Each structure stands twice: as structure tokens, then as C-alpha cells.
Amino acid sequence: MYINVIGAGLAGCECAYQIAKRGINVRLFEMKPTKKTAAHKSDLFCELICSNSLKALRVESAAGLLKEEMRRLDSLLMRCADKCAVPAGGALAVNRDDFSAMVTKEIRNNPLIEVIEKEVTEIPNDAITVIAAGPLASEVLSAEIQKICGGGLSFFDAAAPIVTAESIDMEKAFFASRYDKGGDDAYINCPMNKDEYEAFYEALVSAERTPLHGVDVQNPKVYEGCMPVEILAQRGHDTLRFGPMKPVGLRDPRTGHRPWAVLQLRTENAEKSLYNLVGFQTNLKFPEQKRVFSMIPALHDAEFIRYGVMHRNTFLDSPRILNSDFSMKENANIFFAGQITGVEGYMESGASGLIAGINAVRRLNNIETITLPKETMIGALSRYIADESVKDFQPMGANIGILPPLEEKIRDKRERAAKHSACALDALEKVKVDFALA
Incomplete structure (x- = not known):
């Protein structure tokens, strides 16, 4: 049997x-x-x-x-x-x-x-x-x-990019967990001030996306938890600041204040040589991912070893x-x-x-x-x-x-x-x- x-x-x-x-x-x-x-x-x-x-x-x-x-x-x-x-x-x-x-x-x-x-x-x-x-x-x-x-039924699922640890500018980033939970080295935090965030936001929502056959790329049917960051951003200017880039519970040690917005990076491996961009699932074209995400100060010279992708799922x-x-x-x-x-x-x-x-x-x-x-x-x-x-x-x-x-x-x-x-x-x-x- x-x-x-x-x-x-x-x-x-x-x-x-x-x-x-x-x-x-x-x-x-x-x-x-x-x-x-x-x-x-x-x-x-x-x-x-x-x-x-x-x-x-x-x-x-x-x-x-x-x-x-x-x-x-x-x-x-x-x-x-x-x-x-x-x-x-x-x-x-x-x-x-x-x-x-x-x-x-x-x-x-x-x-x-x-x-x-x-x-x-x-x-x-x-x-x-x-x-x-x-x-x-x-x-x-x-x-x-x-x-x-x-x-x-079909929908589309998106994955986030991964960057190398050595390419992150730690002079513009800091280690911390939100509300100091989970250890000091759990996340690398990439803070942005208001001007930096607004420039990044405008670039993100206007960036060129990868065509998906038979799908409205401006409004694809996706899991909410895997919503492409550029689609999420379209919901409103501050959507990211209340979502994947929320600064609550974090304090930039350089300024002593809470940043305007924060991208968190989470380690991909035990060696901590690779980090993924938390909540940054995306369907942007690869050159656009490099251009837009590098506008985040700590990632200005980031080396992307995997770009975000979007793929078909079925349920x-x-x-x-x-x-x-x-x-x-x-x-x-x-x-x-x-x-x-x-x-x-x-x-x-x-x-x-x-x-x-x-x-x-x-x-x-x-x-x-x-x-x-x-x-x-x-x-x-x-x-x-x-x-x-x-x-x-x-x-x-x-x-x-x-x-x-x-x-x-x-x-x-x-x-x-x-x-x-x-x-x-x-x-x-x-x-x-x-x-x-x-």
C-alpha cells in the first residue's frame, strides 16, 4: 500500500x-x-x-x-x-x-x-x-x-529584493528591533527624513513596471500580505509610513529622534551576509528597482543579488x-x-x-x-x-x-x-x- x-x-x-x-x-x-x-x-x-x-x-x-x-x-x-x-x-x-x-x-x-x-x-x-x-x-x-x-482562480504573488550586507552604508543605518524587542541586531534600519521620503515616494509610484500577460499591472489581484510596494504606495502618500516603512518604536541613534520613515532589512542567512528589504515585494523592472531603491540613503550603493519578482499563483x-x-x-x-x-x-x-x-x-x-x-x-x-x-x-x-x-x-x-x-x-x-x- x-x-x-x-x-x-x-x-x-x-x-x-x-x-x-x-x-x-x-x-x-x-x-x-x-x-x-x-x-x-x-x-x-x-x-x-x-x-x-x-x-x-x-x-x-x-x-x-x-x-x-x-x-x-x-x-x-x-x-x-x-x-x-x-x-x-x-x-x-x-x-x-x-x-x-x-x-x-x-x-x-x-x-x-x-x-x-x-x-x-x-x-x-x-x-x-x-x-x-x-x-x-x-x-x-x-x-x-x-x-x-x-x-x-488566479492571482499574482510578489517577492522582495535581497542586497549584500557589505554594500549597506551603515553610517546611514542602524541596528535595532522595534520597541527593542528581539535583540539589537535583528534588523538593519534605513531611516529617511521627510524630503528623502517624498522624493522616494514620487519615484516609486511613477517607476516602470514589468508587464504581466493578461493582467492589469496597475491593479493586479494579489494577496494583501504580498502586495507590491508600488501598488501599496498608490493608495496614498503616507500609506508606506503606516505600513512597511512605519517608524514607530524606532529611534535613530544619530539624531535621538524617530525618523520620518524607515525601511527595515532582515537577515537572509546565519552569516548575515545577505539582507532582504522587508515588505518591499515588487514588480518594478530590474533597472527601476536599482534606481528607486538606491534612493534610500543607506542603500545608495547597494548590491542587489536578487531583484524582486512577481509570479502567477492559483488557488x-x-x-x-x-x-x-x-x-x-x-x-x-x-x-x-x-x-x-x-x-x-x-x-x-x-x-x-x-x-x-x-x-x-x-x-x-x-x-x-x-x-x-x-x-x-x-x-x-x-x-x-x-x-x-x-x-x-x-x-x-x-x-x-x-x-x-x-x-x-x-x-x-x-x-x-x-x-x-x-x-x-x-x-x-x-x-x-x-x-x-x-
């Missing part, structure tokens, strides 16, 4: 691990290195395309709660991420190459996982199958998915197609996992793969599939993607708003999040025993 898993991204690798952990053989299909999309650069599994940040660490936050739930369910991704962490203030960020290499090694060395390096051009019907091909599935596979699902109209166990309504032996299901984010994708893998094994063993309790973040996300009352379905990341209301009214936002977290982890511990997930 075996289960097919299509795609060795975050969802696929977590899924394959969870299946193998339960003693079932896995046939893991991955088209790399034979074929890659425009967004993929590495031959390794679990390549992080956009940011290297896995969002907040605090268990009392939505993203932190999600990761803690995954840890308690023995997530391969979380074990590798924790080992590959790099300084990122209150966030969990990883050395992306080390992370991918570690996950790849774990998967390839697992005796129950057979990696088949080929492009899948037809959905297998020889066994239970989990489609974790991701939002960057090949055109052929995407067409096959559309056949069995009755179509899909399903999941409430009409999927159950909360990630199986298809019309074919119980086919499961989906990852961002293609409408969960937004790296760890959200991994969590969907974890649950899809567990449920694929339960289906194989003729055991009732599960959805984690609604009080848990994973359970809430699972229910969201299958909620038929959602008519205009859009991707959703971990957030406190999708959890059920607390019985008691707590006005303080931080205290309320902490209570949600405690309730979620308590509920999870109970079902770990009930469903032998430990």
Missing part, C-alpha cells in the same frame, strides 16, 4: 513525512530539477520563494500559535525551521538554503518515501493522492486540476470543492494541500499538508477523517477553506479573527490573544490523545 503526494514544497514534504511516520509508503512526485517555474531557483525541496520569515514567534499571536500547534503535532517543517533560525526580532526567520537542505535530506533519507523526479501530467488514480503541487503548479498539471475541480474555490479534512467533496480519495487550497502563508501551507497527510492515512485505513477543534488555529483554517457560506472566497492566513469568540469578554487585545492561545493548545492536547496524533 502507498499514497501518492504531488509536489515537494512545504505542504508536500510535511504531508509525505506525516504519512511515512505512520508506516505507509509514499510516492512523492516532484518535477524539479528537471523542470522549474520562473520563480524557482533551487533544486532543493521546500524552496522559500518570497520572504524567509515564518512570521511571529509569540505563542500569544496567531502565527505563533499556528507554529506551536504544528510543533505539538511533530511537524517536520517546524523542527527544521527551529534549527535554521536567524535573528529576526519577534519573528521566526530561517536561513532559506539551510532550511531547504535540511528538509530535503530528511525526505530523501526516509526509507518509506520514494521520490519520483518527473512532471505529473495526469492525476494518478492508482491510490489515494494528495495534490500539494502548490500555487506554482505547471501549466499541464494546472489544467488537470481544473478538469477535476471545474476551474480555479481553488475551496468551499465548493473541499471538505475541512482537505479531501474533495466529489472524490474522497483525492486530497489537496498547500496554498492552492486557499490557506495563505508558508506555515499555513505546511499545516494543511500535515492534516491532509494524517487524513489520507486514515482514509487508507478506513478510519474516519478528522478536523482539529475549531478553537485551534489549524482547525479554524481547515473550517474556513470549507465554509460554503463564504461566497467570494479569498485566501486566508492565520489570524485571531477566525477563531470562535471567547465565552468571557476581554477588552485588552494582548490578553484576549493569550486566552485564545491557551484555549487552542488545551483543545489540541485533548485530541492528540483521542486521535493518537502524538
Whole structure:
């Protein structure tokens, strides 16, 4: 007996691990290195395309709660991420190459996982199958998915540029975390005064963008969390100052005052030789990225080792197609996992793969599939993607708003999040025993 898993991204690798952990053989299909999309650069599994940040660490936050739930369910991704962490203030960020290499090694060395390096051009019907091909599935596979699902929805996703540490002018920048949280060296901060910001803003909104076939480049349909900085800037002159360039919680040691605007740079690797421009996902043409972003004083001579890119993603109209166990309504032996299901984010994708893998094994063993309790973040996300009352379905990341209301009214936002977290982890511990997930 075996289960097919299509795609060795975050969802696929977590899924394959969870299946193998339960003693079932896995046939893991991955088209790399034979074929890659425009967004993929590495031959390794679990390549992080956009940011290297896995969002907040605090268990009392939505993203932190999600990761803690995954840890308690023995997530391969979380074990590798924790080992590959790099300084990122209150966030969990990883050395992306080390992370991918570690996950790849774990998967390839697992005796129950057979990696088949080929492009899948037809959905297998020889066994239970989990489609974790991701939002960057090949055109052929995407067409096959559309056949069995009755179509899909497309949007565009953007990545931020990366610069070398040695090219950053530290006389015009400073190390600090916002409100001094997470260590003094978590971020490099690139401050701007009012005149510098206004000149930068005008250059940004008027800069030339890369054409995208069949898409209104002035108003593309993208995840809010990956909104290109030039599109975000169009919403208003101060939008960036209240978003990715907000100066609150920071004080420039050269002046003793809060800057007018700040670009934060986050380390990409343990050696701290590379930094990405936080919140600066972009679709500007490469020469324009160099010209405009170099207007930030600390980046006047920046060496860009990777420019920002924008690429097509695809997700399903999941409430009409999927159950909360990630199986298809019309074919119980086919499961989906990852961002293609409408969960937004790296760890959200991994969590969907974890649950899809567990449920694929339960289906194989003729055991009732599960959805984690609604009080848990994973359970809430699972229910969201299958909620038929959602008519205009859009991707959703971990957030406190999708959890059920607390019985008691707590006005303080931080205290309320902490209570949600405690309730979620308590509920999870109970079902770990009930469903032998430990």
C-alpha cells in the first residue's frame, strides 16, 4: 500500500513525512530539477520563494500559535525551521538554503518515501493522492486540476529584493528591533527624513513596471500580505509610513529622534551576509528597482543579488470543492494541500499538508477523517477553506479573527490573544490523545 503526494514544497514534504511516520509508503512526485517555474531557483525541496520569515514567534499571536500547534503535532517543517533560525526580532526567520537542505535530506533519507523526479501530467488514480503541487503548479498539471475541480482562480504573488550586507552604508543605518524587542541586531534600519521620503515616494509610484500577460499591472489581484510596494504606495502618500516603512518604536541613534520613515532589512542567512528589504515585494523592472531603491540613503550603493519578482499563483474555490479534512467533496480519495487550497502563508501551507497527510492515512485505513477543534488555529483554517457560506472566497492566513469568540469578554487585545492561545493548545492536547496524533 502507498499514497501518492504531488509536489515537494512545504505542504508536500510535511504531508509525505506525516504519512511515512505512520508506516505507509509514499510516492512523492516532484518535477524539479528537471523542470522549474520562473520563480524557482533551487533544486532543493521546500524552496522559500518570497520572504524567509515564518512570521511571529509569540505563542500569544496567531502565527505563533499556528507554529506551536504544528510543533505539538511533530511537524517536520517546524523542527527544521527551529534549527535554521536567524535573528529576526519577534519573528521566526530561517536561513532559506539551510532550511531547504535540511528538509530535503530528511525526505530523501526516509526509507518509506520514494521520490519520483518527473512532471505529473495526469492525476494518478492508482491510490489515494494528495495534490500539494502548490500555487506554482505547471501549466499541464494546472489544467488537470481544473478538469477535476471545474476551474480555479488566479492571482499574482510578489517577492522582495535581497542586497549584500557589505554594500549597506551603515553610517546611514542602524541596528535595532522595534520597541527593542528581539535583540539589537535583528534588523538593519534605513531611516529617511521627510524630503528623502517624498522624493522616494514620487519615484516609486511613477517607476516602470514589468508587464504581466493578461493582467492589469496597475491593479493586479494579489494577496494583501504580498502586495507590491508600488501598488501599496498608490493608495496614498503616507500609506508606506503606516505600513512597511512605519517608524514607530524606532529611534535613530544619530539624531535621538524617530525618523520620518524607515525601511527595515532582515537577515537572509546565519552569516548575515545577505539582507532582504522587508515588505518591499515588487514588480518594478530590474533597472527601476536599482534606481528607486538606491534612493534610500543607506542603500545608495547597494548590491542587489536578487531583484524582486512577481509570479502567477492559483488557488481553488475551496468551499465548493473541499471538505475541512482537505479531501474533495466529489472524490474522497483525492486530497489537496498547500496554498492552492486557499490557506495563505508558508506555515499555513505546511499545516494543511500535515492534516491532509494524517487524513489520507486514515482514509487508507478506513478510519474516519478528522478536523482539529475549531478553537485551534489549524482547525479554524481547515473550517474556513470549507465554509460554503463564504461566497467570494479569498485566501486566508492565520489570524485571531477566525477563531470562535471567547465565552468571557476581554477588552485588552494582548490578553484576549493569550486566552485564545491557551484555549487552542488545551483543545489540541485533548485530541492528540483521542486521535493518537502524538
